[in-house]
Amino acid sequence: MEVKSEKKVGENPEKTEEKNNMTGQNTLIKFDHISRIYQMGAETIRALDDISLTIHVNDYISIMGPSGSGKSTLMNIIGCLDTPTSGVYQFEDEIVCDMNSEKIIKMNDNQLASIRNKKIGFVFQTFNLLPRATAFQNVELPLIYAGIPRHERREKVLKALKDVSLADRSTHTPSELSGGQRQRVAIARALVNSPSIILADEPTGNLDSETSREIMVFLDELHRLNNTVIIVTHEPDIAAHAHRMIHILDGKIDRDEINHQKIKNPVNV
Amino acid sequence: MFDILKMSISALLAHKMRTVLTTLGITIGVFTVGAITAIIEGLNSSFESQISMMGSDVFYISKGSWFGGYESWINARKRKPVDVDLADYISENAINVSATSPMVNRHRTLKYKDKSIESVEVTGVNHLMPMIEGTEIDAGRFFSESECRHRKNVVVIGENIRKEFFPDTNPVGEKIYISGHRFMVIGLFEKKGKMLFNDMDNRVQVPYLTFSKLFQRRNRGANIAVKSTSTAMLDDSKEEVRNLVRHYRHLKPSDEDDFAINQMNTLVDMYNRMTALLWAVAIGIGSISLVVGGIGVMNIMLVSVTERTREIGIRKSVGATRQKILFQFLFESMAVCSIGVISGLLLATGAAYIIHTFTPLAAKVPANWGILGAGVVVLVGLIFGMWPANRAARLDPIDALRFG
Incomplete structure (x- = not known):
């Protein structure tokens, strides 16, 4: 599966050249019988239980479920912060880990860090900005770890801040910004390296409804601009922004459905 | 990075x-x-x-070791004092020695007109001392052999004494009093500065025979400064002098040395x-x-x-x-x-x-x-x-x- 797609905020959606799969879409992420088991003393917790899942380029997915259902674990594994105990995880054309074959394949720490750096943009409930760093420095962080030279960094950071309408706030620290502005800085940071996927974990959990709407407008726009977006949430009206809604229960996929209010032509179920 | x-x-x-x-x-x-x-x-x-200034070819014969500590000092107290005449004896008999001088000293009060300096170390030496220790005379001259032999009241002073007594005038030819005896200043040592805890510029030197006559009736002993013919010959001359001193002091072969040979190296x-x-x-x-x-x-x-x-x-x-x-x-x-x-x-x-x-x-x-x-x-x-x-x-x- 060869997938190359340039996705940047502000660019027009472009038709990607692709070798179509059966559903006519590019596979971005493939979960094959993924399980994640925690050993807590004598107790064994199956946070994820044999999940198989395919995520395509330009999907807009919400993951829902009660707390403890395993949605955070799913998010962490997609985001390469955690690795499964069994199953095969393929990201684009790379095997992140294959615990099923005889010879276990598992990316090392540096490879995982590199995927997180270049392919994944995180947006967290608590924003997770560095408190002493300015908006500019926060957005710059992934570029520093990517080893991009200073002048290029500056250009990219300013563009990302402009895309989230915060060009005039680049020298402010998080404490000088409102909740919504902080989350937009976090979105700018997630976008600055042009990742393959945006992972938003309860992105509106700490925001009032007005600001939540504002952030969701941004995420909708990101999707419209050809980005792949996954939102973890427990709020149905936030989840309703997505085109595909996955419900997790007890570590298994309970339901995986098309949001018919958004999509009239289901193609991937 | x-x-x-x-x-x-x-x-x-x-x-x-x-x-x-x-x-x-x-x-x-x-x-x-x-x-x-x-x-x-x-x-x-x-x-x-300072050490290089002192010359590495000079050694001193004394009653005791300079740096031996308390015990050797107690031992040395019982020994016979070193005789000033030993200096002549060594220079007459030793081959590897170029010059010797006795050194006797006491602390004395110096007076010039209404000024006085208490407790100055006055040293009696012979006319060869500047050559042995390598000291230069800035003004005037050092005393001669005949002045020494005739027990003349002549003195060569250091820079600090000059500063105190003759801040603006030439000291040469002036008269100063050492413990009430009148001396003529005939020379001024060049400025040398401090040497560890000794200020070299406090020096006052007079002929040792004058010194014995005026300040030291009873023989309290001396040190003898000996200059070897060269630094290379230092060990040979030390050994030679040691044997001469033993002979001079009538020591039997079984006796230990009842004197010490000191050197600035010991200081080093x-x-x-x-x-x-x-x-x-x-x-x-x-x-x-x-x-x-x-x-x-x-x-x-x-x-x-x-x-x-x-x-x-x-x-x-x-x-x-x-x-x-x-x-x-x-x-x-x-x-x-x-x-x-x-x-x-x-x-x-x-x-x-x-x-x-x-x-x-x-x-x-x-x-x-x-x-x-x-x-x-x-x-x-x-x-x-x-x-x-x-x-x-x-x-x-x-x-x-x-x-x-």
Whole structure:
């Protein structure tokens, strides 16, 4: 599966050249019988239980479920912060880990860090900005770890801040910004390296409804601009922004459905 | 790499007071080593020039050893005093000796008109003494053999005496009084400065026969200064002189020497022992406080890692590798150390300056301090920063993000 797609905020959606799969879409992420088991003393917790899942380029997915259902674990594994105990995880054309074959394949720490750096943009409930760093420095962080030279960094950071309408706030620290502005800085940071996927974990959990709407407008726009977006949430009206809604229960996929209010032509179920 | 360094420094600036307190141990360690090195350097530079000034081909026959300590001093007290005539005996009989002079001294009061100086060391020597010790005469001349033989009241004075008595006039030809006896000043020694604890410019020398006649009725003993024919022949002439003195003092072959041959080298040995002790103290205090300081750095780095667990999680989530986190915290601990080292060096430089200005000791800032400082930064920062930094690098990103 060869997938190359340039996705940047502000660019027009472009038709990607692709070798179509059966559903006519590019596979971005493939979960094959993924399980994640925690050993807590004598107790064994199956946070994820044999999940198989395919995520395509330009999907807009919400993951829902009660707390403890395993949605955070799913998010962490997609985001390469955690690795499964069994199953095969393929990201684009790379095997992140294959615990099923005889010879276990598992990316090392540096490879995982590199995927997180270049392919994944995180947006967290608590924003997770560095408190002493300015908006500019926060957005710059992934570029520093990517080893991009200073002048290029500056250009990219300013563009990302402009895309989230915060060009005039680049020298402010998080404490000088409102909740919504902080989350937009976090979105700018997630976008600055042009990742393959945006992972938003309860992105509106700490925001009032007005600001939540504002952030969701941004995420909708990101999707419209050809980005792949996954939102973890427990709020149905936030989840309703997505085109595909996955419900997790007890570590298994309970339901995986098309949001018919958004999509009239289901193609991937 | 440079960007990571910048991150480390900004983290330190966020906790200025804490950083400064943490570095105190290292500051003290570096200061101690630095200050003591400065003193040793200062001593070395003045000592070496003075020792070379003394001449390495001169030795002195005395009743006891100069540097033997209490026991040998007690032994020496019972011995026969050294006779001034021994000087002539040696120069007449020794082959490897170019000159000898007796040295007798007492502390006497000097007077000139209404001025007086108490307790000046007046030394009686013969006319060869300037040649033996290599002293130059600035004005006038030294006394002659005949002046010595005829017990003339002539005196050659040092620079300090001149300053006191003749600040604006030429001392040569003037009359001064030593313990009430009138002497004519015939010469002025060149300025020599301090030699360890002796001020060479306080010297007052008179013919030794005049000295015996006026100040020393009872024979209290002398030292004999002996100049060897050359530095190379020093050991030979010492041995030769030793045998001559034994013969002169009628010692049987089974008897031990009842006199001592002293040399400035003995002084050098003593000096080396003293500086070695200073070094040991410096290294001892220095390394203890560096270890204590290092543990302080380690402690504060562990606190810092715990405090910033979430920050580490954020960094990892945006793609920081373990190495980059490791380096960030190593840089930070090295930066803490370098603050300590720099302030320690500054304090030591200040101390050296104060010592130099307000005490007779010359303290000199050694040129290799930069290297010393850099070495301390790297060593202490790395050793004591490694564990905390490694702990930070190994944090699990999920746990770290959930922290706090």
